[in-house]
């Protein structure tokens with residue numbers, strides 16, 4: 001039954017500017033207290049523990065993302081005071097055919113978290129973290145991985161897989177997959193989730209896991225917010241070792257780099273395995289860098305001879321860094337702080353991210369890098385590192401059928417529309433070539449895609465995803481910014 005706003009809700013609404021009473025289905029506008037007489041009980045917004053905001057500043061703040069390429073302004077922003085608020089607003093939105101999506105940190109780059117004329121759920125207030133026995137934590141969707149890492153480390157634990165940058169929401173990365181250097185040992189973040197609490201597109205608050213409601217679980221993890229919104233996740237934690245030894249090995253030749261990465265991946269001797277395409281020291285082009293790390297507890301320092309045995313002699317330049325686990329986990333923070341201080345953090349980011357099978361990666365990336373210029377990246381990092389296919393178990397995290405490499409062109413563009421458009425076109429061309437090479441997009445980036453691309457992306461999973469969508473979000477209200485349905 002729809003209830004009227006609570007006193008607390010009234011106060012919050014008032015503080016947020018106009019007090020929202022309901023939504024007029026005819027004019028498709030919100031009814032505020034000034035027009036109270038016009039709001040029949042059936043149109044009233046439900047009682048909320050948080051608040052629904054209509055003010056221009058809040059809607060404007062929810063209208064863009066880290067890409068700084070597209071802008072879509074919502075008609076309202078929910079600041080949930082509880083996970084039940086999310087269910088209440090999804091039910092309300094569904095009845096009125098309003099689109100609704102969660103905004104974690106909006107660190108996707110092409111409008112994926114945006115909702116034109118609908119409702120954005122700002123996940124940030126949902127940030128509680130509760131530790132359970134047996135190396136588990138129940139985390140609300142808006143919590144940052146940075147906070148999870150800090151809190152877990154105080155208990156001698158860590159999430160098994162971390163993203164490189166930790167200022168991302170737990171719900172946001174679980175909606176995509178969540179990859180990082182320890183995925184070579186543990187799979188993606190979505191492979192380390194024990195249970196989820198979600199709100200389906202029907203507005204039902206449900207619990208799901210590999211053994212309970214499995215279909216919903218699998219439609220949600222890496223599900224890009226299409227069937228359900230994550231409100232809580234029970235995640236696995238593993239013991240954290242206090243120190244990290246990082247080995248950076250530089251290669252001129254892609255074939256040797258790929259061979260050595262594959263050898264390290266297969267041997268499993270490092271805890272963490274990433275890599276990059278970096279400018280070469282002569283400034284004439286690019287070279288390849290393995291970034292491999294071993295976690296340890298002093299006095300048991302890693303044995304460098306054993307770790308690096310069997311690598312090609314083509315990597316004469318080596319750098320070794322010894323640091324604390326937390327410094328390692330937060331290693332990109334100083335760079336982010338610098339980029340923010342010079343304004344580069346809010347430049348356009350037409351990012352490109354794909355998974356390319358090992359069998360075609362040297363050819364595909366070798367050709368791509370041969371044509372790459374510093375202007376193409378704008379100084380942004382180019383990540384390039386391997387994965388074991390057998391460790392990825394969630395069906396909607398699409399990847400090649402064999403071991404593969406992630407390739408991420410994390411571009412920074414000048415705020416010039418023509419330049420950004422050219423980069424988007426370039427992304428599309430690179431994507432088409434990646435598909436021909438057996439690759440898949442990792443959907444954080446800015447690749448112009450149409451419905452046929454999504455059907456091809458999901459391939460054998462497409463029929464099940466469409467069927468799950470019909471069942472869990474029958475009115476297609478969830479997460480329009482992905483452009484899938």
Ligand SMILES: Cc1cc2nc3c(=O)[nH]c(=O)nc-3n(C[C@H](O)[C@H](O)[C@H](O)COP(=O)(O)OP(=O)(O)OC[C@H]3O[C@@H](n4cnc5c(N)ncnc54)[C@H](O)[C@@H]3O)c2cc1C
Nearest residue numbers: 104105106107108112163164169171172175178179225230
């Ligand atoms: C600097 C930087 C570094 C990054 N590093 C990595 C990395 O190392 N590894 C990696 O895997 N990714 C990385 N990413 C990409 C990142 O994982 C995605 O952009 C992710 O979506 C970010 O989380 P977010 O909280 O910003 O999500 P948002 O961008 O807010 O949301 C992403 C999508 O998921 C939906 N969504 C958000 N929350 C939920 C929820 N609770 N339930 C259902 N759907 C939801 C949104 O509606 C949107 O469609 C990086 C991005 C940036 C900008």
